[in-house]
Amino acid sequence: MSIPPTESWSLLQGSLVFLVCAAIIAIAGTRITRVVDQLADRTGIGEAAAGALLLGASTSMGGSVLSVTAAWHGNVELAVSNALGGIAVQTFFLAVADMVYRRSNLEHAAASVPNMMHNGLLICLLALILFAPYLPDVTVGGIHPITPVLLAVYFYGIYLVRQASQSPMWRPSVTRETREDTPDDVTEMPPLSRLWVEFLILMAILGIAGWSLEPAATAIAGQTNLTQTVVGVLLTSVSTSIPELVTSIAAVRRGALTLAVGGIIGGNAFDTLFTAASDIAYREGSIYHAMPEDSKFWVVLTLLMSGILMMGLIRREREGIGKIGMESTVIMALYVFGVVMLLSGIQASG
Secondary structure, three states: OOOOOHHHOOHHHHHHHHHHHHHHHHHHHHHHHHHHHHHHHHHOOOHHHHHHHHHHHHHOHHHHHHHHHHHHOOOHHHHHHHHHHHHHHHHHHHHHHHHHOOOOOHHHHOOOHHHHHHHHHHHHHHHHHHHHHHOOOOOEOOEOOHHHHHHHHHHHHHHHHHHHHHOOOOOOOOOOOOOOOOOOOHHHOOOHHHHHHHHHHHHHHHHHHHHHHHHHHHHHHHHHOOOHHHHHHHHHHHHHOHHHHHHHHHHHHHOOHHHHHHHHHHHHHHHHHHHHHHHHHOOOOOOOOOOOHHHHHHHHHHHHHHHHHHHHHHHOOOOOHHHOOHHHHHHHHHHHHHHHHHHHHHHHHO
16 A cells, blocks of 8 residues: 655645545444453453553554654654653543533542553653653663663553452442443354454554544645644644544443553553654664654653642542542643643643
8 A cells, every 4th residue: 555745745735635544443442342341241351451551552553654654754753743642632531421421420430450450550650751861871782772672561460450350359349330241141242253353454444544634644744734732632643543532432431441442541651652662663773862842741640640640540539520530631632731731732832
């Protein structure tokens, strides 16, 4: 499949490709939620693990391919801002899912040790990304030393999450509003082989759509004179994160609350690997040292949002104002604040 150079694309052409790819991501992302929920029951790995590993990785495929492709083409701002902006908007989407679930606050109803462990892992990974620019600007084979550290921490963290899931040292108190992971009747589900084939096909569709989004986003940035950070945070990260919004709401409506929370938090942890993969693809040195200040701002903001979410998972407020958790309200306010800061920076520079 050959895509013409983005310099020859008009704004209309770039926008049409962008919208088509975003629609494909939304449709495939919706479908994959049901498949992952059934895989969780069929394989016995549970909703939290399936949400983090299968749903999180698959719905992040479009954004991952986009970031790596952008880094390969030397578009550092787009690669990094898409990855980090995606984590921020997906955390915002979790607050939106809390608004959809009306029985109680989602942080209370979907309390689980694996989800908390994944959120702790996410905070560690974001801190490593923020720490990298302050290390010496050296690379080995074009790769900064923090990249293998990020990968090692992620996979070790997944191992700890799995241990915490199988043999938890403590458990959240079960209340009337708590919705535990109860497997459905597997005899009414398609065969396991068919579920895996469907999962892989949908995952491939999401990856191809993300690959096609990159030139469209680059064309939009060039035609509108917007910075790649703005395009990455406000356009590509939102469009490639549509599956997380759709799947989290779909999971909430299915009653799979642990899957909804695990898909967002696990997907966020997986999304930090976008930066590691982008550093490998970026051939001009360390991508961490090429990150613009706007991108670092989004790392800090996402760290703050993740910390607040962690406090919400521990606090487990039953009901907030309008049955929306206080933490969800603060997370949404922080994301809007970040967008306003980004747009005000555009106006100041213009």
